[in-house]
Amino acid sequence: MIRRSQLDLRKFVAPEFICGYGALQLAGRCARNFGVKRVLLVTDPGVRAAGWAEAVGESLTEAGISFSVFDSVSVNPRSTQVMAGMEAYRSEECNGLVAVGGGSPMDCAKGIGIASSNMRDILAFEGVDRVPVPAPPLICIPTTAGSSADVSQFAIITDEARKRKVAIISKTLVPDISLLDPEPLTTMPLELTLDTGMDALSHAVESYVSNASSPMTDMHALEAIRLIRDALPAVMERPDDLDLRFSTLLASLYAGLAFSNASLGAVHAMAHSIGGACDLAHGRCNALLLEHVIAANYEAAPDRYDRIGEIFCPVQDGRTSPAESIAAFRRSLGITGTLAAVGVRKDAIGTLARRAYADPCMVTNPRRLTCEDIERIYERAL
Ligand SMILES: [Fe+2]
Known part of the structure; x- marks a missing residue:
């Protein structure tokens, strides 16, 4: 039996989020508010085919922000995909991330962020509170309703070589802002x-x-x-x-x-x-x-x-x-x-x-x- 008291020390971490119809279209304005000049837009082929990555791209363009798309993300995102995304982030000289999709693109974007800011392999951060340098600005736009990667301090990455999932838990993984729009959910x-x-x-x-x-x-x-x-x-x-x-x-x-x-x-x-x-x-x-x-x-x-x-x-x-x-x-x-x-x-x-x-x-x-x-x-x- 667990003994709990409401006097136990607890902390509560949450990102800024905007909810409601049309929230997705605020991506460009939010990125501009963070001082972002060039975005790596992380998504997956299915979400891209449904048109949501394009819609977010239009919002970024209207705000005067350039971007490149990284969509090499599978279900259960892999460490190699995170590191490929990190290479794209650096070679494209990005200074911010926008994730559009379900838990896989969002977790991949979180991984790209901390791997880039720390210049280390993503698997080095396994466990709790092991990320020394915070990630660049991250905007999450979920297209599914369940992973909650858009609000959580978790990222789950698959270590392909060892065929196991690695849990990374850190306050640095909480997105800077999440845009919760019901419309992208309709194509799921x-x-x-x-x-x-x-x-x-x-x-x-x-x-x-x-x-x-x-x-x-x-x-x-x-x-x-x-x-x-x-x-x-x-x-x-x-x-x-x-x-x-x-x-x-x-x-x-x-x-x-x-x-x-x-x-x-x-x-x-x-x-x-x-x-x-x-x-x-x-x-x-x-x-x-x-x-x-x-x-x-x-x-x-x-x-x-x-x-x-x-x-x-x-x-x-x-x-x-x-x-x-x-x-x-x-x-x-x-x-x-x-x-x-x-x-x-x-x-x-x-x-x-x-x-x-x-x-x-x-x-x-x-x-x-x-x-x-x-x-x-x-x-x-x-
Ligand atoms: Fe879960």
């Missing part, structure tokens, strides 16, 4: 809408039960869960509804403010391990692990998990556990697979568990889990 495929929504739910749940939670993060986490409960199923039915899209963006914002300051837990530690080894969608990994981690953690924070369960199942009948409520929500959205179905093999569990055990997110999990405990959770989710 439904499967991505679902996966990123479940990522946001995992952020909110894990930060609410985290050892480092606080009254400031609790408020954001609980409201994020309520918003996801209502808006995610609805937006799957009406993906062009801007109000619903904005509700999912708000949910991502609140969940991001919560987890950026309270950190995460075993769901993310275990999802990072799978994502690094198998290159799977991060949100889907979380969705398939969440209920199993809740079941394993429950006794360490029963009141908190019960409060989450009540959001999904308001009349507690004494039979529906929080883990079952979350599982029912997942199934109602059409996520019915297992880890085995997405390619995780039983003989890989030992290695996956050892890597998850060493992930920085495990530090704030409400229950101290051994490698054997983690293996058992993987087995149940298989």
Whole structure:
């Protein structure tokens, strides 16, 4: 059982952000306010094809700011892509970064920023508070609602050589400003809408039960869960509804403010391990692990998990556990697979568990889990 007091010392870090329809068009003005002359615009081929990178480019041009585009970013951004972006940033003589896309381009842009300002390989910054020199100005424009890279002090980069994800956590990774516009979300495929929504739910749940939670993060986490409960199923039915899209963006914002300051837990530690080894969608990994981690953690924070369960199942009948409520929500959205179905093999569990055990997110999990405990959770989710 965790003992918490509201008198425990806590800090809360958040970027400046502008929310609402048309926020994307403020990119040029914001860059000019930061004194930026030339921007490296970091995006990916899908977002570029949807026209959002071009729209941001127009805003930069109207503000008199030149730019070059770097779109060599994959799902689960790789260290080599970050270093290629750093080369582009330096050779193009840029002095600011604009990221347009989901978590992958935003994390890649964060990596390019700190690698450039410190002139070091991105993998050297793994862990907590290991970035000595701040990054150049960074503007983030999310086109998905879930990663919260647009507000967080996290960047997750894949170390290809070792097939593992590296978590970099530093205040220097908080963007200077984020522009939260619901319109770019309308071109996102439904499967991505679902996966990123479940990522946001995992952020909110894990930060609410985290050892480092606080009254400031609790408020954001609980409201994020309520918003996801209502808006995610609805937006799957009406993906062009801007109000619903904005509700999912708000949910991502609140969940991001919560987890950026309270950190995460075993769901993310275990999802990072799978994502690094198998290159799977991060949100889907979380969705398939969440209920199993809740079941394993429950006794360490029963009141908190019960409060989450009540959001999904308001009349507690004494039979529906929080883990079952979350599982029912997942199934109602059409996520019915297992880890085995997405390619995780039983003989890989030992290695996956050892890597998850060493992930920085495990530090704030409400229950101290051994490698054997983690293996058992993987087995149940298989
Ligand atoms: Fe996540």
